[in-house]
Amino acid sequence: MSLEGKVAVVTGSTRGIGRAIALALIDQGIAVVISSRRQHDVDRAVKECRRREKGKVAGLACDVREYRQVQRLMDFAVREFGGLDILVNNAGVSTTASVADLKPEEWQEIIDTNLTGVFYCCHEAIPKMRSRGGGYIINIGSLAGANAHPTMAAYNASKFGLLGFSEALFQEIRYDGIRVSHIMPGSVETDFSAGGTDRSGWAILPEHIADMVVYLLKSPPRTMSTRIEMRPAKPRRR
Numbered sequence: 649m650s651l652e653g654k655v656a657v658v659t660g661s662t663r664g665i666g667r668a669i670a671l672a673l674i675d676q677g678i679a680v681v682i683s684s685r686r687q688h689d690v691d692r693a694v695k696e697c698r699r700r701e702k703g704k705v706a707g708l709a710c711d712v713r714e715y716r717q718v719q720r721l722m723d724f725a726v727r728e729f730g731g732l733d734i735l736v737n738n739a740g741v742s743t744t745a746s747v748a749d750l751k752p753e754e755w756q757e758i759i760d761t762n763l764t765g766v767f768y769c770c771h772e773a774i775p776k777m778r779s780r781g782g783g784y785i786i787n788i789g790s791l792a793g794a795n796a797h798p799t800m801a802a803y804n805a806s807k808f809g810l811l812g813f814s815e816a817l818f819q820e821i822r823y824d825g826i827r828v829s830h831i832m833p834g835s836v837e838t839d840f841s842a843g844g845t846d847r848s849g850w851a852i853l854p855e856h857i858a859d860m861v862v863y864l865l866k867s868p869p870r871t872m873s874t875r876i877e878m879r880p881a882k883p884r885r886r
């Protein structure tokens with residue numbers, strides 16, 4: 649299936665997994681809106697993406713925790729490129745601390761970004777996709793959305809919640825021609841975790857997640873892969 653000419657918003661796309669997804673979509677000829685919290689990071693990422701051969705790119709700063717900013721982002725996509733077909737909810741944050749030590753504002757930031765932000769984005773994107781006759785929403789969850797770990801209660805809660813959200817959502821909007829997939833990666837080589845990811849060669853690369861996103865977008869429209877667990881094939885032995 650050709651993706652040429654489709655329009656996508658990728659949240660949190662100035663670095664890491666989101667950046668890799670944005671680049672992969674641009675290479676498919678998709679017009680991509682890049683976004684994260686700071687405009688200068690967005691401008692830098694847009695400049696980098698414009699060096700690709702195909703696709704179009706534009707960018708706008710958006711903190712997904714702020715509903716008005718999310719509204720502006722989705723309207724921006726329509727203004728720049730004429731509509732919205734694909735939303736990749738990738739922006740995410742984490743921290744590790746026991747429940748007793750975790751500050752209430754850290755809890756709030758994780759839940760607001762990883763869960764409420766996805767609701768805001770879907771809430772704004774769905775009517776725009778309906779008006780195009782369909783679309784695709786891909787949520788970047790985590791294996792931590794199905795496996796709990798000590799010191800990760802806030803992150804676990806946000807990603808377990810996101811899994812439930814995705815699964816309710818696909819049932820709600822499938823008859824509008826909007827597909828929903830939920831990718832649950834294990835460790836990916838980015839600067840996501842406070843201590844940085846182990847770069848000794850076993851972790852998933854951001855490009856591998858991007859390949860999965862393209863694969864899903866190209867999958868037969870009669871099918872919908874709802875929950876994808878992506879593990880490192882050979883994680884470091886404990």
Ligand SMILES: NC(=O)c1ccc[n+]([C@@H]2O[C@H](COP(=O)([O-])OP(=O)(O)OC[C@H]3O[C@@H](n4cnc5c(N)ncnc54)[C@H](OP(=O)(O)O)[C@@H]3O)[C@@H](O)[C@H]2O)c1
Nearest residue numbers: 660662663664665684685711712739740790835836838840
């Ligand atoms: N890396 C892993 O091992 C791993 C594993 C499983 C799942 N994931 C998930 O994959 C996603 C991407 O992670 P990553 O590893 O690529 O992390 P990353 O390198 O830290 O990138 C996160 C991106 O999200 C943006 N962001 C953070 N808070 C935001 C907010 N409130 N509004 C808008 N953008 C925001 C960041 O930009 P600013 O901070 O500059 O705004 C950045 O562009 C996350 O949802 C994460 O939970 C990661």
